[in-house]
Structures are given as C-alpha cells and as structure tokens.
Amino acid sequence: xxxxxxxxxxxxxxxxxxxxxxxxxxxxxxxxxxxxxxxxxxxxxxxxxxxxxxxxxxxxxxxxxxxxxxxxxxxxxxxxxxxxxxxxxxxxxxxxxxxxxxxxxxxxxxxxxxxxxxxxxxxxxxxxxxxxxxxxxxxxxxxxxxxxxxxxxxxxxxxxxxxxxxxxxxxxxxxxxxxxxxxxxxxxxxxxxxxxxxxxxxxxxxxxxxxxxxxxxxxxxxxxxxxxxxxxxxxxxxxxxxxxxxxxxxxxxxxxxxxxxxxxxxxxxxxxxxxxxxxxxxxxxxxxxxxxxxxxxxxxxxxxxxxxxxxxxxxxxxxxxxxxxxxxxxxxxxxxxxxxxxxxxxxxxxxxxxxxxxxxxxxxxxxxxxxxxxxxxxxxxxxxxxxxxxxxxxxxxxxxxxxxxxxxxxxxxxxxxxxxxxxxxxxxxxxxxxxxxxxxx
Amino acid sequence: xxxxxxxxxxxxxxxxxxxxxxxxxxxxxxxxxxxxxxxxxxxxxxxxxxxxxxxxxxxxxxxxxxxxxxxxxxxxxxxxxxxxxxxxxxxxxx
Ligand SMILES: Cc1cc2nc3c(=O)[nH]c(=O)nc-3n(C[C@H](O)[C@H](O)[C@H](O)COP(=O)(O)O)c2cc1C
Ligand code: FES
Ligand SMILES: [Fe+2]
Ligand SMILES: [Fe+2]
Numbered sequence: 001x002x003x004x005x006x007x008x009x010x011x012x013x014x015x016x017x018x019x020x021x022x023x024x025x026x027x028x029x030x031x032x033x034x035x036x037x038x039x040x041x042x043x044x045x046x047x048x049x050x051x052x053x054x055x056x057x058x059x060x061x062x063x064x065x066x067x068x069x070x071x072x073x074x075x076x077x078x079x080x081x082x083x084x085x086x087x088x089x090x091x092x093x094x095x096x097x098x099x100x101x102x103x104x105x106x107x108x109x110x111x112x113x114x115x116x117x118x119x120x121x122x123x124x125x126x127x128x129x130x131x132x133x134x135x136x137x138x139x140x141x142x143x144x145x146x147x148x149x150x151x152x153x154x155x156x157x158x159x160x161x162x163x164x165x166x167x168x169x170x171x172x173x174x175x176x177x178x179x180x181x182x183x184x185x186x187x188x189x190x191x192x193x194x195x196x197x198x199x200x201x202x203x204x205x206x207x208x209x210x211x212x213x214x215x216x217x218x219x220x221x222x223x224x225x226x227x228x229x230x231x232x233x234x235x236x237x238x239x240x241x242x243x244x245x246x247x248x249x250x251x252x253x254x255x256x257x258x259x260x261x262x263x264x265x266x267x268x269x270x271x272x273x274x275x276x277x278x279x280x281x282x283x284x285x286x287x288x289x290x291x292x293x294x295x296x297x298x299x300x301x302x303x304x305x306x307x308x309x310x311x312x313x314x315x316x317x318x319x320x321x322x323x324x325x326x327x328x329x330x331x332x333x334x335x336x337x338x339x340x341x342x343x344x345x346x347x348x349x350x351x352x353x354x355x356x357x358x359x360x361x362x363x364x365x366x367x368x369x370x371x372x373x374x375x376x377x378x379x380x381x382x383x384x385x386x387x388x389x390x391x392x393x394x395x396x397x398x399x400x401x402x403x404x405x406x407x408x409x410x411x412x413x414x415x416x417x418x419x420x421x422x423x424x425x426x427x428x429x430x431x432x433x434x435x436x437x438x439x440x441x
Numbered sequence: 442x443x444x445x446x447x448x449x450x451x452x453x454x455x456x457x458x459x460x461x462x463x464x465x466x467x468x469x470x471x472x473x474x475x476x477x478x479x480x481x482x483x484x485x486x487x488x489x490x491x492x493x494x495x496x497x498x499x500x501x502x503x504x505x506x507x508x509x510x511x512x513x514x515x516x517x518x519x520x521x522x523x524x525x526x527x528x529x530x531x532x533x534x535x
Contacts, residue, residue: 369474369534400473434453436453436455438455439456440462
C-alpha cells in the first residue's frame with residue numbers, strides 16, 4: 001500500500017524554526033489522534049495538503065481532507081466513511097485512538113468513490129464482525145469498485161435506521177450528489193448530519209472546524225459549482241430532506257466540519273441551486289441562439305431564425321454572437337434556458353472551435369431534456385450541423401427539428417426556410433406542434 | 442411484416458414500426474423526451490412509463506428487472522433501451 005505522509009507540507013502542523021515562510025501553528029498539532037466533535041463523535045479522517053488537483057476536474061490550491069468519523073453508542077461503535085487508500089495508516093491510527101476493532105458494529109459508506117472507500121477492505125478485514133451499510137444505488141458499484149466478491153452489505157433507504165443502543169443512525173437517500181450512490185447519515189440524538197460530499201469542499205486545514213479554519217468560502221462555492229451543479233434537481237430534492245432537520249452540526253467528507261451555524265450551508269445550497277432568471281421570464285419559454293459566422297451567411301440565417309421564433313407567443317428569445325462573448329456566462333444562460341439553437345459554418349469539415357468550446361463546457365450544468373437545434377451555412381460538404389446535432393443529443397438534449405443547412409449565401413427562399421425552421425422549433429418549445437404520425441415500418 | 446403503433450405522449454408523435462424494434466431506435470429519431478446514458482440496460486437513465494399496451498413489450502430480462510428495482514421504478518416502468526415492441530404501446534418519460 002502506498003502511504004502518504006499527511007504532515008509533509010501541512011501549514012498548520014509543527015514547523016521548523018528556520019522555516020520562516022510558514023505561519024506558526026495556530027491549532028494544536030493533530031498528532032495521529034482522533035479529534036472530538038462531542039464525547040460520542042470523533043473525526044478520524046486524513047489531511048492531504050499537497051494535492052493540487054482532484055478528480056481531474058478540480059484544482060485544490062491548498063489540498064483537501066478526507067473526513068471519516070466514529071460514533072459511539074451504548075451498544076457499539078459505527079464508522080462513517082473511510083479515506084483514500086494511501087492515507088489508510090493515519091486513518092487506522094486515529095481510529096485505534098478511540099476504539100477497538102472488536103467494538104465496531106457498523107460501517108456506513110455514504111459514497112463509494114475511492115477517496116472515501118479506499119480503506120474499506122482493510123477495515124472490513126480488521127473488523128470482520130462489522131455490518132456494512134450502503135445505499136440502494138451503491139450495490140452494483142461496490143463490486144465494480146472494490147473487485148471483491150465476498151463483501152456482505154445491507155442496502156438502506158430514507159427512513160431506515162440502525163441502533164447503537166443510546167445512539168441512532170438514520171439514512172437519507174440523496175442520489176446523484178454527485179454519484180448515483182450518494183446518501184447522508186443522520187445521528188439522531190446528537191443532530192449531526194454526516195453528509196458525504198454534500199456541503200464538502202477541498203480545503204485543507206488542521207483546525208478542522210468552520211469556526212477556526214481560514215476563509216474557505218471560495219472553496220465551498222467552487223466545489224458546488226463543479227461537483228453539485230450538474231445535478232441541480234437532485235440538490236433540490238436532497239434539500240427537501242435536509243432542511244427540516246434541526247441541525248447541530250454538518251460533518252461532510254471533505255473540508256471544514258460545519259458546527260458553527262450549520263443551517264447556513266443548506267441555505268446557501270438552496271440559493272446556489274435556485275434559478276436566477278425565473279422571475280423575469282415568468283411563464284415564457286426561454287430560447288437562446290448562439291451563432292458564429294465568418295462571412296455573414298450563418299449570421300443572416302441566425303437573424304431570420306431569431307425573427308421567426310420571436311413572433312411566437314410564449315417564447316422569449318435572445319441571440320448571441322459567440323465571437324463576442326466568454327464561455328462561462330453563456331453556460332450560466334444555458335443552464336436556465338429551455339431551448340438552445342446553435343448556428344455554425346462548416347470550416348475544414350468541422351464546426352468551429354468556439355462552438356466546441358461552448359459545447360464542451362456544458363458538463364457542469366444539467367442539459368437533459370432541453371430542446372436544441374442546429375443551423376449553418378456551408379460551402380461544399382457541410383458536416384458541421386450534423387456533428388453538432390450529435391453532440392447535443394450526447395448531452396441528452398432533444399433535437400426534434402432536423403438541422404438546417406444552406407449552401408453559401410442564403411437566397412430569399414432559403415431565408416424563408418429559416419423562418420419555417422424557427423417556427424417549427426417555437427412550436428415544439430411551446431407544445432403547440434400538432435400530433436403527428438410518422439411511418440417507419 | 443407485422444407493424445405496431447408507438448405513441449410518444451410527451452411530444453404527441455405516433456410512429457408506425459416493424460414489430461421487434463426497440464424503443465431506443467425510435468425515440469431519438471423523433472426527438473421524444475426519453476434520454477439515454479449507457480444504452481445497454483445498466484444505468485436506468487432511459488426509464489419510461491408505459492401508459493398503454495404494457496403486455497405489448499418483450500419480457501424484461503433479469504438484469505433489467507434488477508436495474509428497475511435499484512432505480513426504484515414505479516409501476517409499469519421499463520427501460521427504453523431494452524424493451525422490444527411487440528404491439529401497440531403508448532409511452533412517456535418516467
Ligand atoms: C466527478 C466525477 C464524475 C463522474 N461522472 C460519471 C458519469 O457521469 N458517468 C459514469 O459512467 N461515470 C462517472 N464517473 C466515474 C468514473 O468514470 C470512474 O470512477 C472511472 O473508473 C474513472 O476512471 P479513471 O480511473 O481512469 O479516472 C465520475 C467520476 C467522477 C470523479
Ligand atoms: S440507457 Fe442505460 S439503462 Fe437504458
Ligand atoms: Fe465524490
Ligand atoms: Fe469525495
């Protein structure tokens with residue numbers, strides 16, 4: 001097993017006298033001991049201060065932490081989550097500082113990603129009597145992830161609970177935050193929510209608690225933006241379960257433990273997951289046209305389509321030239337839109353890079369079920385429209401109106417085709433298209 | 442060749458197809474709101490509600506049954522990437 005020394009670069013651990021660049025220690029060194037959240041709950045996680053990127057998609061400027069916890073009841077001990085495999089040693093040391101393996105009655109995994117399940121096989125080996133609890137959706141993943149057939153486990157759902165005598169763990173089914181298997185575990189008597197990746201962030205600070213660590217607001221929002229934002233509808237569903245809880249503390253799987261005013265974090269998720277433009281567009285459907293054009297032909301098409309969709313009642317259309325904007329705000333717009341139209345010429349047998357840049361940046365938002373369509377001018381082969389249609393379907397958008405391609409400069413008849421194209425899309429968007437029968441036999 | 446009528450309720454489109462076709466082969470062509478992830482009966486993304494003609498689809502395999510259960514499928518739900526059309530059906534995204 002590859003072992004990582006968590007203390008190697010951590011700013012808040014003991015520093016050598018001649019290392020003037022580092023700040024003095026502002027919290028007691030963690031040693032390799034567990035840290036108490038209460039007399040029954042301990043943190044037994046690991047710090048990873050030297051990590052600089054996580055899951056490829058996230059930057060981690062001061063590293064991260066893998067939080068795991070131990071809960072003690074009158075009739076045994078539960079371990080909530082583990083750590084990344086390379087940090088197993090310190091995890092087991094901290095675990096051993098508060099419990100004996102023979103006391104462990106339950107192991108709960110809120111999420112099977114390797115940063116939390118890495119030490120599970122070894123933990124199960126050391127505490128073979130312990131029963132493993134995972135979510136319903138985690139069952140098939142467990143085997144694929146741990147390459148181990150012999151694991152026994154119990155799948156749980158919202159409403160299920162397990163008893164440690166005078167302490168009770170109950171489960172909240174919170175799928176897709178950010179994997180299908182994710183769940184939260186609620187320690188009823190202490191009102192502590194073990195939330196897994198939810199409310200977590202990549203922020204490494206040995207002071208552990210939100211009332212004593214440095215400023216982690218950016219990390220919290222950045223984590224939400226990259227990990228939770230693609231699953232906004234699931235965030236809202238989870239908040240319905242979490243908001244009624246009388247939270248005393250949120251204990252996430254990464255970053256600070258949120259014991260000071262814990263309710264402000266679900267409230268912040270509520271804000272971050274609420275649509276921004278809703279009140280302004282009311283019941284109208286929003287449609288965005290993004291186009292780019294070298295000689296103006298695709299731009300002429302865009303204008304004709306824009307004029308057409310704008311004529312239809314119930315559609316609020318806007319049009320943007322991709323050359324004049326940045327990707328990030330366009331992504332924000334698309335997140336709230338009901339339909340997007342892409343206009344692209346074919347250049348060297350492909351759509352152009354600004355189009356692909358936009359379309360490769362949509363993984364952070366939910367695109368499922370949005371209406372989409374593509375148009376563009378071309379010279380001789382015109383591949384771009386079909387390629388972009390495929391990409392939009394790949395993003396799980398609906399593409400019911402066949403893409404419109406026009407050879408070189410649009411004639412007035414061809415602009416009329418743009419008008420028809422626009423109306424067809426607007427009808428799809430407003431649900432005003434007539435019922436159709438298609439023959440495919 | 443025997444034909445069947447498949448209606449996608451969410452978009453009001455009815456398609457006439459040869460018996461034996463899979464729903465996945467049609468819904469994308471007509472732009473219905475059914476969507477796909479793995480396309481091989483593993484992820485549960487393509488779950489659909491069969492409003493009419495429940496018995497006009499091929500029997501679910503053991504694997505499909507399992508995926509439906511794990512995804513907590515409601516009554517009369519099937520995976521659109523798996524179910525083969527045997528007769529007239531009316532469906533919509535679950
Ligand atoms: C942030 C994140 C998002 C993921 N999203 C998906 C997904 O949408 N679909 C999927 O099949 N797997 C998803 N995965 C799982 C990865 O594909 C899986 O862990 C894979 O084994 C990683 O391969 P690697 O070890 O080569 O990076 C995701 C993983 C992470 C970390
Ligand atoms: S697309 Fe994954 S189960 Fe059908
Ligand atoms: Fe994760
Ligand atoms: Fe994680």
